Amino acid sequence: MKILLTGATGYIGKRILPLLVNKGHHVVCCVRDTSRFHPPQSLSASISVLEIDLLDASSLSKIPNDIDVAYYLVHSMSTSDDYKSLEQKSAINFRNTLSNTAVKQVIYLSGIVNESNLSKHLLSRKTVEEELGKGSYNLTCFRAGIIVGSGSASFEIMRDLVEKLPVMITPKWLLTKCQPIGIADVQSFLTECILKEETYNRNFDIGCDDILSYKEMLLDFAKVRNLKRRIWTVPVMTPKLSSYWLYFVTSTSYKLARSLVDSMKVEVVCRNHEINTLLKIQPISYKEALLRAFDNIKNNEIASSWKDSYSSSEITSNISEFIEVPEFGCFKDMRIRQTENYASSIEKIWSIGGENGWYYGNWLWKIRGFFDKLFGGVGLRRGRTNQSTISVGDSLDFWRVLYANKQEGRLLLFAEMKLPGEAWLEFKIVDNDVIQTATFRPLGLAGRLYWYAVYPFHGFIFKGLINQISTHNKT
Numbered sequence: 001m002k003i004l005l006t007g008a009t010g011y012i013g014k015r016i017l018p019l020l021v022n023k024g025h026h027v028v029c030c031v032r033d034t035s036r037f038h039p040p041q042s043l044s045a046s047i048s049v050l051e052i053d054l055l056d057a058s059s060l061s062k063i064p065n066d067i068d069v070a071y072y073l074v075h076s077m078s079t080s081d082d083y084k085s086l087e088q089k090s091a092i093n094f095r096n097t098l099s100n101t102a103v104k105q106v107i108y109l110s111g112i113v114n115e116s117n118l119s120k121h122l123l124s125r126k127t128v129e130e131e132l133g134k135g136s137y138n139l140t141c142f143r144a145g146i147i148v149g150s151g152s153a154s155f156e157i158m159r160d161l162v163e164k165l166p167v168m169i170t171p172k173w174l175l176t177k178c179q180p181i182g183i184a185d186v187q188s189f190l191t192e193c194i195l196k197e198e199t200y201n202r203n204f205d206i207g208c209d210d211i212l213s214y215k216e217m218l219l220d221f222a223k224v225r226n227l228k229r230r231i232w233t234v235p236v237m238t239p240k241l242s243s244y245w246l247y248f249v250t251s252t253s254y255k256l257a258r259s260l261v262d263s264m265k266v267e268v269v270c271r272n273h274e275i276n277t278l279l280k281i282q283p284i285s286y287k288e289a290l291l292r293a294f295d296n297i298k299n300n301e302i303a304s305s306w307k308d309s310y311s312s313s314e315i316t317s318n319i320s321e322f323i324e325v326p327e328f329g330c331f332k333d334m335r336i337r338q339t340e341n342y343a344s345s346i347e348k349i350w351s352i353g354g355e356n357g358w359y360y361g362n363w364l365w366k367i368r369g370f371f372d373k374l375f376g377g378v379g380l381r382r383g384r385t386n387q388s389t390i391s392v393g394d395s396l397d398f399w400r401v402l403y404a405n406k407q408e409g410r411l412l413l414f415a416e417m418k419l420p421g422e423a424w425l426e427f428k429i430v431d432n433d434v435i436q437t438a439t440f441r442p443l444g445l446a447g448r449l450y451w452y453a454v455y456p457f458h459g460f461i462f463k464g465l466i467n468q469i470s471t472h473n474k475t
Helices: 010-023 040-048 057-062 081-098 122-130 154-162 183-191 214-224 238-250 252-262 276-279 288-296 342-350 362-372 443-471
Strands: 004-008 025-033 047-051 069-072 103-109 140-143 167-171 203-205 230-234 331-338 401-406 410-415 420-429 433-441
Touching: 004 010, 010 025, 010 040, 010 183, 025 057, 057 081, 069 081, 069 362, 081 122, 081 203, 103 183, 122 140, 122 252, 140 183, 154 214, 154 238, 154 252, 183 203, 183 276, 183 288, 203 276, 214 230, 214 252, 214 288, 238 252, 238 401, 331 443, 342 420, 362 443, 420 443, 433 443
Parallel strands: 004 025, 004 069, 025 047, 069 103, 103 140, 140 203, 167 230
Antiparallel strands: 331 433, 401 410, 410 420, 420 433
C-alpha cells in the first residue's frame, strides 16, 4: 500500500514512519526541507521523499495519484502570529490536491474540541478538520489532549517545571481538567485505523482513563521522579504573565507558551471511548506513560523531539539556505589545534552541548543563554535530543545543526539566538588538526558593535573550547 506522510520530520511523523514501513507499506514522505530529513538507512528501500510546501499549491503537484492513504500531521501553531489562516490555507491546498488522486482515506491528528469556547489554537485545529472534511476522500480524525512521551512538548514543559521549581505559584488554569494520552497509544490509533471503514468520516477523542487537572499532572510527575513539590494557584496572573512564566522557566518559545496558556483554560476531556473498542486499543495510564518516557530517556532512545522542529525557534527559512558559510563582509574567529587523539576529539564534538555542556567557560554560555531568553530568544534550555548522535535539523541549545558528517569530521551549527546579524560555528578535523571557526555576518552598525563588544570573551571561551576538544582525557 502506498501511504503519503506529511510532517515526516515532525514529532509524530518521525514516530510512525518506521511503524508504517514495518507493516509493509511504501511511504511517500512530504517535507518542507529535504536537508533536514535523514531517516534510518534501513527504511530507505520503502520510502520516497518529496519537498513540498503546503502553502504553495503548485508544489503539491508532485504528489502521486496512486496514493491509498494520507496522513495530515502538520501545524503552524508557534511559527507565526497568523497561524490560523496559514493552517486553513494549508488544509485547503492539501484537500484540493488529494481530492484529485485515488486516495481512499485521510487521517488527521487534531485536538479535543468539545467546548463551545475554544482557544485560538484549538479553534484552528477544528477549522483544519472542517476543511479536510470537505474532500472527496474519507476523513478519519483523532482528537487528542496532552500527549505524554519522551521529547513531546507537553512532557518537556512539565519536566522543566517539576525538576526546576520545588515551589510553584501558578495561574488558576492549572486547575483545568484534561485527559492525557501516551505517545505509544497515539501511534497505535494512527496506524491501526488504516482503511477501517468504521472510522471513515468520523472524529474520535483519544485519551487514557485518567481525567486530571494540570496541577494533579505536575504533582504525579513529581511523585514519579521522587520529588516533593508544592503548588499554589492564584487568580491574579494574567495570560500574558502566565506565558512569560512558562517561557522563562521552560524550554518553550514565547509564541508556543502563549498558545498553550490560551488552550489550558479549556477543558480537554474525551466524550467517550468508542474508538478503543473499534480498534481494540486500551490506552495506558498517565503514570505508565511517564515511566515509559523516562525509560526511553535513560536508555537514550528518544525517537523524536518537538525541540527539533522549527516551532522551537524563530527561524522562518529552510536551514539549507544557511549551509554555505559566507566569506565576505564577515568577522571570523578561527583557531587550529593539533589533536592528541582523533577518535576522542570526534566524540567530544559529537557530544557537545546539552547536559555535556561546552567544555569550557560553561557559566559564560549560561549567561549568554539567559540574556538570549531575556530578549525573546531560545536560550540554552532546549539542550539536545540525543546525547551521542547529531542529525541535520536538530536543535542544539541555541544552535541549529546545518551539517553533520562524523566520517568526514565536520559539524556546522547556525545560531538561533537573538543577534544583530547571523552566526555560524564550525568544527572540522583535517589530518590531525582540529579547526574551529566562528563566523559572524553583522547587520548594520549594531552588528559591528556587538562583535567588538563580545570579542574579548571569544579569546577566553573559544580558546578554552578548542583546547578541551583537542586534548585526550585518559581514563
